[in-house]
Amino acid sequence: MLEKMSDFFEARLSGYDNHMLNDIEGAKEFYPFTARQLPINENCSILDLGCGTGLELHEYFALNPSAKITGIDLSKAMLDELARKFADRDITLIKGSYFDIPLGYNIFDAAVSVESLHHFTKEEKTALYSKLRDSLKENGYFILTDYFVSSDVDERFHRERLCELKAEQGITDNEFYHYDTPLTVEHEIEALFDAGFTTVEVLNNWNATYTIKAVK
C-alpha cells in the first residue's frame, strides 16, 4: 500500500539513522563526502532540502560548526529528532514541502539535499531547481546526493508503476506518496541546466548513488 510521504517517514523514525547508514550502499562514504563539498567559511548559510534527522548535517557540523542551516522537511518527527541532536547549533527548521515553501532570493551560500529528491518528475524538479537557484547567492551552488536509475526504461517503469498503484488504490489527489521514481543522471542534469544552473558536474558515485554539483 502506498503511504503519504510524511506518514511513511514518521512511521519509520525509530531505526531510521541506523537503516540509512548500514543498509544503503556507500552511505558511510557519501555522507562525509557530501559534507566536504559544502563551504567551510564561518557563519555561512546553507539550505538543506529534505533534511530528515540530519545525517548530512552531522558530518557537516564536524567541519563547520558555525554554519547557519535552514532545513526543510515534510515530517515533524524527523525535524524534532534533528532539533534534539543539534540543540546547540544555529538551525532554522521549516515543516512543509520544499515545492511550496518560498526559498527567497540571494540568501544561501550553498544548498544540499541527500536521498530526498528521487520521488519527483523531471518537470517538478526543474521548477524546484529554478526556485532553488534564485535562493542562492552569486556563485552559490547546490550539492545533490541521491540515487538514480541507469536507463530511460527503468525511469519510465517506476513512474508507470506508481501511476498503476495509485489507480489500484483509488488515489486521486495530488499529494506526494512514498514510492521511489528516480530519474537517470542524464535527466537530472538536464533538469538542473533547464532551471538555469550554469555548470553541472558529477563529483562521485557509489553504485547508484551520485553526488552532483550545480553552480548558479
Ligand SMILES: C[S@@+](CC[C@H](N)C(=O)[O-])C[C@H]1O[C@@H](n2cnc3c(N)ncnc32)[C@H](O)[C@@H]1O
Ligand atoms: C530518505 S530521507 C533523507 C533524509 C536526510 N537527508 C538523510 O539523508 O538522512 C527523505 C526525507 O525527505 C523528506 N521529503 C520528501 N519529500 C519532501 C518534500 N516534498 N518536501 C520536504 N521534505 C520532503 C522526507 O520527509 C524525508 O525526511
